[in-house]
Amino acid sequence: MPDAARLITLHPQDNIAIALADIAAGEAIDGGLAATREPIKRGHKVATRAIAAGENVIRYGQIIGQATHDIALGDHIHGHNLGMGAHAQDYAHASEAHALPPSAAERTFDGYHRADGRVGTRNYLGILTSVNCSGSVAKFIAEAAEKSGLLDGFPNIDGIVPITHGTGCGMASDNEGYATLFRTLSGYAQHPNFGGILLIGLGCEVMQIADLVGGREIRADGALRYMTIQQTGGTRRTIEKGLAELRSMAALANTATRKPAPVSELMLGMQCGGSDGYSGITANPALGVASDMLVQHGATTILSETSEIYGAEHLLTRRAVSVEVGEKLIERVRWWEDYTARNKGEMDNNPSPGNKRGGLTTILEKSLGAVAKSGSAPLTDVYLFGERIDKSGLVFMDSPGFDPCSVTGQIASGANLIVFTTGRGSVSGYMPTPCVKIATNSEMYARMSEDMDINCGDIVTDGVTLQQKGAEIFEMFIRIASGEQTKSEQLGFGGVEFVPWQIGAVM
Known part of the structure; x- marks a missing residue:
């Protein structure tokens, strides 16, 4: 060099x-x-x-x-x-919100059109648990389905995904933690990347199946089945009934085939983890270019990790489409300041040891690089964790910086595509939503090329421009959304990355 x-x-x-x-x-x-x-x-x-x-x-x-x-x-x-030092910011709400010109050329991807009007990028059957007590049985059903070759006659289905977690009971039934988990489970049950959902509870838990499904239509296509282990008659009978329900749903889900859909139907969750000194120079700003391109095509891109925009939130409030949207973001930042204080933590807990070895020193520095993922589009709205996103453009969804938890919220909110930039390396995946992993530097990409989908290190080593790399990322998004597998999917990741945000006391 x-x-x-x-x-x-x-x-x-x-x-x-x-x-x-x-x-x-x-x-x-x-x-x-x-x-x-x-x-x-x-x-x-x-x-x-x-x-x-x-x-x-x-x-x-x-x-x-x-x-x-x-x-x-x-x-x-x-x-x-x-x-750290003092870092008071001038939020200047909505002072720099400049709409991006719409794309002149309409682009499409091949996706699964659902009855509610949304479009999936994958076609899985999901086994969703209401409580950790039903987690093992959900896995037993998935294992029995695989051993019996249940999907052999259904070539249009990508697989069966058991979605298990460690909560759902030992919690209050009317607080913020309950509402957050309820949104998360409801979001997964309705996700367009599922062609059908089998919902399983134990029966006596706080997060009742009846509350999740009662009095409303969860899926417009009717591809939802539910049961409790206690009512069904124990483990063996639940497995048998679960297999029968999966066969019934598989016949319905298999009728779905990929058809062209406008890029506006994509909803991209953006993440960064294991960041380094290159993150804010290469991968994150290149992703920002790709995010802007998606927004120009009418799509939705989701920035999250509230604790990791801390100190850079003023860059987003200035791009908010209204004062009200800017204030919604600051309300979440203030909530986090209180949340960390009452749990005896600090907002400047980051960067992690790996981040520091990569060259990052303060959360302010890390946050400024992280916000680069958002490009230059106006901030359209701010959502709670797992809240259904109903607007296009760049939006923000409140979440922790812990990546599996943050991605879980984005998928619950509707993300049908995930992207993850990393400077230290990452091995993870997030079924039912494919995850594109982007390396910030060429050295790590060469070392972990079997896990990384795109290298942004060539921005430094080979003079590739941010615009060129952003266009490359955009084109990969379309290919992945149309069915091309990511490295994470090829390796089989996604079985342990469902991590609902647990807020409040465990009782």
Whole structure:
């Protein structure tokens, strides 16, 4: 790599640069007028001028923290000399909401058209549990179905997915935690990537099957069956009845075939995890370009992980379509400040050890890079965890930063496609929704190419532009939505990544 390309300054106001390769102590920087005072690892920060103790450290033209000690030109900047500091922001609600021009060319993907008007990207049968007590039986039914070759005569069905979890009882029946789980289970029961749902409870749990299905139509296609183990007569009888119900639903689900649908029917959940110093330079802004392209085609893209936009929320409130939408986002941030405080945590708990090894120092720095996934589209609305998303464009869904939990909420809200950017590497999948994994750097991509779908490291190594990479990501979304398998699907991931958000006391 040429010396001129070994450091990058991301904004004219920045007082740091990012190392694009490992740099030894004494290497020339600042046009040869100065030198690094210590080794700088790839993805880490180096001071491009002297920074006094208490002075703001600037990246992306934004504050990422304050110097805890005097920092000299050429110093490595990390946890030893950079802390959070004050970070009050001017939210300027709806001051920078500029609508993107619609795409001139209509694009389509091949999906499964459902009776409620939504379009699925996969066609699974799901076995959904109301409580952890029915989890083993759900798995027994799925295993028995596989051993018996139940789906052998149904080529249009992608498989059977048992969806088990560790809650549903030992909780209050009228609080925020109950409402969150209710939304999550209801969202999965109605998800367009399922051609049919078998809902199984024990019978005596707090999350009652009767409450989940009573008095309303869950699926317009009628492809919902439900039972409790206690009422059915125990494990063996429940397995037998479950297999019979699956055969009945399979006959219905198998009639679905892929047909062209406009890209506007895609709903993309966007995630980042195992981030590094490259995340905000390569994969996240490239995904932002792809997100904008989807929005221009009328689709919906979902940004989440409220605890990981902390310190960058002002970039979103300014793009809110109204003051009310901006205030909805800040209300969720304030809720999180209270939530973490009452649980004796802190909003700046991140970055994780892996993030720090990759070059990230404060949650402000991590959040600014994470928000880059959202592109430049206006923020259309803000939703609760697992709440049905009913608007197109860029939206925000409240969630923890814990990736499996956040993705669970996005799928419950309707996401029929997931994308996950990572700098450290990720091995996960989220049935029934396919997940595209994007590497931020070429070194990790080469090491984990069997798990990664796209490499964004070539933005740094080969001069690929963000626009070119964003278009590549967009085209992969269409192929995956049309049936091409992701690396996660090929490896069989998705069996343990359903993680509802547990809020409140376990009793």
